[in-house]
Amino acid sequence: WVPGKPQFRVCDRKRFLKTLKAHGLKATRFQSVTKNMRDYSFVALDDARRRIPGADGKLWISYENENFRQGRRDLLEKMQRRRQGDKTESPEGPSSPD
Numbered sequence: 513w514v515p516g517k518p519q520f521r522v523c524d525r526k527r528f529l530k531t532l533k534a535h536g537l538k539a540t541r542f543q544s545v546t547k548n549m550r551d552y553s554f555v556a557l558d559d560a561r562r563r564i565p566g567a568d569g570k571l572w573i574s575y576e577n578e579n580f581r582q583g584r585r586d587l588l589e590k591m592q593r594r595r596q597g598d599k600t601e602s603p604e605g606p607s608s609p610d
Contacts (some may be wrong), residue, residue, distance in 0.1 A: 513582040519557075520582075521572035551593050553577055564599065 513520050522528045525542045532539040539545045546556070554577045579587040 517576070518578050518581050519572045519576040520580075523570045523572045549575060549577075552579070552591050553594070603608050 527538050529545065532545065546575060554575045557574045557576060577591070579590045581587055
């Protein structure tokens, strides 16, 4: 976890998958997990911020979701999986066909 932020970091993909399996998730591939996280509106931070070396020198990938905070189980009910075909709107709103 990143203290005080709705972020967590992954350094060891195999360990991350093992942790998810221990909690009952059927995760076998890291790419599948990241696709599912995107479906739940997790964002991998952009390249300028996402690969952050830790104290051990390893590179971490950071993910964030406003409704996924350490110790805040009450926020989890706000998380909903996007349905297939749903698209994320740009900050300017939906675009109109020309």
